[in-house]
Amino acid sequence: MEFYTLTASDGASSRICTQGAHVCSWIPAHGTEQLFLSKTSGYAPGVAIRGGVPVIFPQFASTGPLPKHGFARTAEWQLLSQSQHDNGAAVAVFGLQDNTATLALWPHPFRAELSVSVLGNIMEIALTIHNTGGQPFSFTSALHTYLAVTDIHAASLHGLQGCRYRDSLTNTDDCVEHAGYLHIDGETDRIYANAPALLRLQQPHQHVQIRKQGFADVVVWNPGNAAAGLSDLESGGEQRMLCVEAATVLQPLHLAPGASWTGSQTLIASVQSA
Numbered sequence: 001m002e003f004y005t006l007t008a009s010d011g012a013s014s015r016i017c018t019q020g021a022h023v024c025s026w027i028p029a030h031g032t033e034q035l036f037l038s039k040t041s042g043y044a045p046g047v048a049i050r051g052g053v054p055v056i057f058p059q060f061a062s063t064g065p066l067p068k069h070g071f072a073r074t075a076e077w078q079l080l081s082q083s084q085h086d087n088g089a090a091v092a093v094f095g096l097q098d099n100t101a102t103l104a105l106w107p108h109p110f111r112a113e114l115s116v117s118v119l120g121n122i123m124e125i126a127l128t129i130h131n132t133g134g135q136p137f138s139f140t141s142a143l144h145t146y147l148a149v150t151d152i153h154a155a156s157l158h159g160l161q162g163c164r165y166r167d168s169l170t171n172t173d174d175c176v177e178h179a180g181y182l183h184i185d186g187e188t189d190r191i192y193a194n195a196p197a198l199l200r201l202q203q204p205h206q207h208v209q210i211r212k213q214g215f216a217d218v219v220v221w222n223p224g225n226a227a228a229g230l231s232d233l234e235s236g237g238e239q240r241m242l243c244v245e246a247a248t249v250l251q252p253l254h255l256a257p258g259a260s261w262t263g264s265q266t267l268i269a270s271v272q273s274a
Helices: 100-105 224-229
Strands: 003-007 013-017 022-027 078-084 090-097 110-119 122-131 137-143 146-148 156-158 164-167 172-176 188-192 198-202 206-213 217-222 241-255 260-271
Touching: 003 078, 003 090, 003 110, 013 090, 013 110, 022 122, 122 137, 122 241, 137 260, 188 241, 198 241, 206 241, 241 260
Parallel strands: none
Antiparallel strands: 003 013, 013 022, 078 090, 090 110, 110 122, 122 260, 137 241, 146 241, 156 198, 164 172, 164 188, 188 217, 198 206, 206 260, 217 241
């Protein structure tokens, strides 16, 4: 595996690992790290990285016969291009296509591309899936974003009031979010159906806007006390992260031969005024 660093003209940066096309760091211009990456995560071929932005494809979690969260997050992607646009944005595009290993798990020809762009206080990640075979296929997918927080008890997620969700801890469907904002006070694992395109993670010192396009759902996850069972999560790490994931899980996506789909997540960090 290799690592590439994107640096925009204003100093905004991102660090990306070719295994999984995994975004491991995002630092806005004149800002601080916005992604959580576990200090005890391993970096070995075929081992998922804990934190950052894992790419989930073609299966979310254990909702099918494939390994948990599919194979894209542990596959070796290729850097297709790296450039700086006229506006100063730094952009990289990574690619993954079917091979002997993927076809043994999932018998569908495909091509995936992940584009990462940083400039100012914005990072955009876009995932495109192409059906390059002669038969239709279905898949679920997510950008499993680990957002860094100073203290999970002081953070709140806004924009989900009124949404229906699946509580994956109890396997209960059709729950309704009644709270004006979500506070995490223990293990949380929810899939919000047809979630709004804009959410906001609020902390005392800043907020982060979370925008999605193409993805229908939003997954909110924090392991809470179950973190003790995660060997690759540093001690106390669950207090310093919250996963807010652009996802399509509850209704799989269907691609006809020759068709393509794109989903994206845009993060905008804003420092709170005093």
